[in-house]
Amino acid sequence: MSDAEEAVIRVHREEWARVVAALARRFGDLDIAEEAAAEAFATAVERWPADGVPPSPGAWLTTTATRKAIDRIRRESKRDDKHKEARMGYDDDPPEPLGAIDDDRLRLIFTCCHPALAMESRLALTLRMVGGLTMPEIARAFLVAESAMGQRITRAKAKIKAAGIPYRVPSAEDLPARVSGVLAVLFLIFNEGYLATGPDTDPVRHELTAEAIRLTRLIRALLPDDGEVAGLLALMLLIEARHPARVSAGGELVALDEQDRGAWDAALIAEGHRLVRERLVAAAAGVAPGRYQILAAINAVHTSARDVRDTDWSQIVALYDQLVRLDASPVVALNRAIAVAELDGPEVALAAVDRLGDKLAGYHAYHATRADLLRRLGRSRPSRAAYDRAIELAGNTAETASLTRRRDQLAPDGGT
Known part of the structure; x- marks a missing residue:
């Protein structure tokens, strides 16, 4: 070349x-x-x-x-x-x-991420108009035909014109809500790369996580004083830093507690920690942290520990307590319970997880968490059933391989 x-x-x-x-x-x-x-x-x-x-x-x-x-x-x-x-x-x-x-780029981003558009259209339009990805690249990313993706983007543009969606940065009173919508789009793009869905795709799509980080850096450059933008960038960097250790040579997802921490990207971790420290200074000055800032702080605690045994679980639970006050969703409660298991034991955590069953029955991570807690309590039979359900619901090949191995390691006859 x-x-x-x-x-x-x-x-x-x-x-x-x-x-x-x-x-x-x-x-x-x-x-x-x-x-x-x-x-x-x-x-x-x-x-x-x-x-x-x-x-x-x-x-x-x-x-x-x-x-x-x-x-x-x-x-x-x-x-x-x-x-x-x-x-x-x-x-x-x-x-x-x-x-x-x-300012033109901000206008373009807010137009592509306008709440009048369906979320799938926002994702596609942002990747095309702001990210510059080709139609085949976007279609591959979301496992749809190129023609279907082209139609999706065409319809999104037509709706912008027909609905008279303004090509402008929102007013001051509308800006916080609209920024949160932009960040949600970018985080969805990142998550699709971080834990890609579909049986015929790579389990980790580094090109998507990299694109999400690049676009978030752009937003950060345009809105340098927005704490949630900084928080999302820090969160992405600290998760992406673990990329080299997340999938084994055999194609199996490696859990955080089993990863080779020496393989983590030290430069990304350092940058993520710096951003988290900046937001901690702002919090000390009375600026309450938002959801992404708290999630970034949780990941900063994880990536500060050189060994999983050095993890400050009490700090992580305290951060989740802050997050629950902002986002009382069952998924946040599930993640908090995982941290509680390390602090107060699997029995306490299992009681909290079981209370979420009605809301998370179709969520594979709920069943995977139950399976792990039941395994730790020596209850192999219900653990195996929970693993079976998690495997059935999981859409990521590397994660399915990890769950299958853990299930197959259970004792043949366990407690009920």
């Missing part, structure tokens, strides 16, 4: 969102923005190897894409009402300076 080709790949990752966002502001149409940006990058692939990489690749791409968008509008305006509307909305003013373009 030539230096110019490598430059196009690098600049695509760095500049795609900026170029698309600038075009969306100027022309008021996501289709035009996406198509013109793609044409500009295609032109770069053709010309940069011969002409050399321009001194300011982003500016070159934005200028080229703007010209292509104008050409497209002129060419299609007589035949296509959509482009007529775009032409009427065309902003003939020159591009604004870099700071305003950063």
